[in-house]
Amino acid sequence: MDKERIRDLFQDATVDCYDEDEQFWGLFYTLAEEGLNFPLKAKAMGEDVELVDLDGASSPRRGIVALVHKGGKEHSVALAELELVEPDSTSAEWLEVYRYWLNLS
Secondary structure: OOHHHHHHHHHHHHOOOOOHHHHHHHHHHHHHHHHOOOOEEEEEOOEEEEEEEEOOOOEOOOEOEEEEEEOOEEEEEEHHHOEEOOOOHHHHHHHHHHHHHHOOO
């Protein structure tokens, strides 16, 4: 992915943020409202899951928590630990923006 584009998207989502907590919430709401196009196919610990939403229990300390469905049950998984399977370009970019913020990419 284009690192400059990822930095630009990050700056757009956090333009009015003064600290890391505000950056976290800026990213959370951007991902929830326009960044990720639910549902998404994903893998969690090698297992196929369906990413259906973000968990309101997310926090700057915990990170963004994703809600996934597997076998008719809902589970909470760290978003950073999910591998999207054939995502649309918008969802893929925004997951990279979150990882950029986490210093994972």
